[in-house]
Amino acid sequence: MIDEGTPNSINEGKGIQEIKQVMEQEISQIIDTANNHLTSALEELSSSTAEFLSPPKLEKVSLLRALVLFLTEDDWSFARTESEDTVRLIFAGDNGTWNCVAQVREDDEQLLVYSIAPLKTTLEKRHAIAELLTRANYGMVIGNFEMDYSDGEIRYKTSIDVEGSQLDNALIKQLLYPNLLMMDKYLPAIEAVIAGTQTPEEAIALVESDLEDDDDTSGTAESS
Secondary structure, eight states: OOHHHHHHHHHHHHHHHHHHHHHHHHHHHHHHHHHHHHHHHHHHHHHHHHHHHOOOOOOOOOOOHHHHHHHHHHOOEEEEEETSEEEEEEEEEESOOEEEEEEEETTTTTTEEEOOOOOOGGGGGHHHHHHHHHHHHHHOSEEEEEEOOTOOOOOOOOEEEEETTHHHHHHHHHHHHHHHHHHHHHHHHHHHHHHHSSSSSHHHHHHHHHHHHHHHHHHHHHHH
C-alpha cells in the first residue's frame, strides 16, 4: 500500500511555491510591458501633439528669388549683374538720378541695398563730406550714409538679416523705399559741400529744415 499523504503534501507545497514564483515573474513582466506600452503611447501622443501645434513648414524661397519677384511685381526695371548675387536699377528722384544696387548674401541670409551717389567727392573735400555724413547719420533710424575714403564714393545703405525668417515683399519695400528717399533728400547737401557753396553744418541744417517742413505739411494735411 502506498502512502500518498506525505509526498503529495510536499510536492503540493513545492508546486505552489514554484507557481507563486512564476506568477510573480509573469505579473512583473506584465506590469513592465504595460509600463513600456504606456510610455511609448505617451511619447507618441506628445510627438503628435507637438507636430499638430507647430506651424506648418513653408518651403523657403531664396533671397534672390524673393527680391526678383518683388521688383517684378512692383514694376521696377532692373538688371542682374554678372556676379549673380546683385541686382541693379536706376532711380530718378526729385534731386538727381543714380544707381541703386541690391546685394544678396544667401549663406548669411542677408540683403543689402545701396543708393550710390551720382558723384564722388574729391580728395580735398573728403573730410568735409565725412563731417556731412556723420551729421546726417546722427538720429538715422533706418540705414546710414558711408563714404569710401579710397575713391570718394558715397552711398546710402539699408540692410536686413532674415535668419530664421522669410524675406517677403513688405520687408524688401521697407529696405528699398526709405533708401531711395534718403539719398534724394540729402543729395543736394552732398553736392553743395563738394562744390564748396555750403559748409557741412549749413547743408545739413537746410536739408533737415526741409524735412521738418515736410513733416509739418504732412501733419496739417492729415488733421484737415
